[in-house]
Amino acid sequence: xxxxxxxxxxxxxxxxxxxxxxxxxxxxxxxxxxxxxxxxxxxxxxxxxxxxxxxxxxxxxxxxxxxxxxxxxxxxxxxxxxxxxxxxxxxxxxxxxxxxxxxxxxxxxxxxxxxxxxxxxxxxxxxxxxxxxxxxxxxxxxxxxxxxxxxxxxxxxxxxxxxxxxxxxxxxxxxxxxxxxxxxxxxxxxxxxxxxxxxxxxxxxxxxxxxxxxxxxxxxxxxxxxxxxxxxxxxxxxxxxxxx
Numbered sequence: 453x454x455x456x457x458x459x460x461x462x463x464x465x466x467x468x469x470x471x472x473x474x475x476x477x478x479x480x481x482x483x484x485x486x487x488x489x490x491x492x493x494x495x496x497x498x499x500x501x502x503x504x505x506x507x508x509x510x511x512x513x514x515x516x517x518x519x520x521x522x523x524x525x526x527x528x529x530x531x532x533x534x535x536x537x538x539x540x541x542x543x544x545x546x547x548x549x550x551x552x553x554x555x556x557x558x559x560x561x562x563x564x565x566x567x568x569x570x571x572x573x574x575x576x577x578x579x580x581x582x583x584x585x586x587x588x589x590x591x592x593x594x595x596x597x598x599x600x601x602x603x604x605x606x607x608x609x610x611x612x613x614x615x616x617x618x619x620x621x622x623x624x625x626x627x628x629x630x631x632x633x634x635x636x637x638x639x640x641x642x643x644x645x646x647x648x649x650x651x652x653x654x655x656x657x658x659x660x661x662x663x664x665x666x667x668x669x670x671x672x673x674x675x676x677x678x679x680x681x682x683x684x685x686x687x688x689x690x691x692x693x694x695x696x
Contacts, residue, residue, distance in 0.1 A: 453604065455556075455662055456662060457599050458662075461599060462694065463558055463565065463691055464497065464693070464694050465689065466494035466495055466690055468690075469671075469673045470672070470675045470685060470687070472490065472673075473487035473490055473491060473688065474686060475686040475688045476548070476675075476684070479684065485526050488504075488526035488546075489526070491546070492544065495544060495690060496692075496694050497694050499542055500542035501516070501542075501543050502527030502544040502690070503521060503528050503529075503536050503538075503543065503544065503546065504524075504527060504528075504530070504548070505529065505531060505532070505533040505535070505569075506529060506531065506532045506533070507569050508533070508534065509571045510533070510573070510574060510579070511578065512534065513533060513534075513568065513579070513583045514531055514533045514536055514537070515590075516528070516530055516543055516545060517540055517543070518543050527544075534547070534569040534570070534574050535547075535567065536566065536568075537565070537583060538565055538566075538693075539562070539563060539564045539565075540693075541695045541696065542692065542693070542694070542695040544690050544692040545565065545567045545692070546567075546691075547567050547569040547689055548688050549569055549571075549668075549687055549689070550668060550675050550676055550685070551643075552570060552572075552574070552605060553602060553643045553647055554567060554568070554569060554570070554605075555567070555568050555601070555602050556601040556603070556689070556691055557584060557598060557599070558598065558599050559594070559598050560597050561597040562592060562597065564587050565691060566583040566584075567689065567691050568582075568583050570647055572643065572646075576620045576621060576623065578650055595656070598656070599660050599661075599662075600656055600660060601662045602644055602647050602651075603664045603689050604671065604674060604687075605664075606667060606668050607642075607644075607669055607670060608630075608642035608644075608645075610669040610679075611642070611643065611669075611678070612634065612638050612640060613641050614638055617631070618631055618639045621646070624646070624649060629645065629649070630649060631646070648661060648663065668687065674687055
């Protein structure tokens with residue numbers, strides 16, 4: 453499950469799913485650390501550091517330089533956050549997800565890379581926009597030089613949510629294009645289109661955005677919370693700017 457856009461722009465990346473790895477400590481058991489070690493080996497070169505975060509469904513994005521964060525058996529823990537950002541080649545950034553949405557942003561000229569875990573709560577808080585804002589304000593990135601990859605997440609047909617979720621999205625002017633009522637008095641949410649809405653509002657063109665076609669729910673090689681609960685696992689997407 454490779455991104456053509458990331459590959460074309462030199463970003464080493466790998467999506468590890470069901471049957472390959474499990475990044476959920478409660479169900480991975482003694483396979484947790486080997487899962488991290490395995491995904492490192494799938495990148496084009498060995499990372500100088502592999503960063504993860506303690507994901508909390510918020511919109512905090514932490515800078516990773518290879519030295520900050522807490523050293524863990526599998527790499528470095530940035531802290532409580534749902535996004536990671538770096539301008540250092542050789543620093544791998546990893547987010548875990550089951551049905552939530554991984555979003556990658558990259559400035560092809562400034563060489564700044566970010567990845568976020570965008571669940572519905574993080575999407576309401578516009579975590580992808582938070583990463584974009586930090587890239588612009590802290591690193592001088594420009595929209596015209598940026599690309600975005602929206603990774604696999606649960607498809608709209610299988611993502612039923614309640615009215616409280618529908619109401620939480622009232623801050624989106626295009627809400628009714630990506631969350632629609634169903635025949636059971638509830639709603640169906642497209643996380644892909646919600647995150648695409650954020651990017652297009654920022655000014656990303658269609659050519660700057662790639663969207664994965666896989667659904668975590670219907671793809672047997674991916675973990676899914678909705679499909680596999682309570683004993684579900686976590687996928688991971690790792691991205692890195694290789695050392696030249």
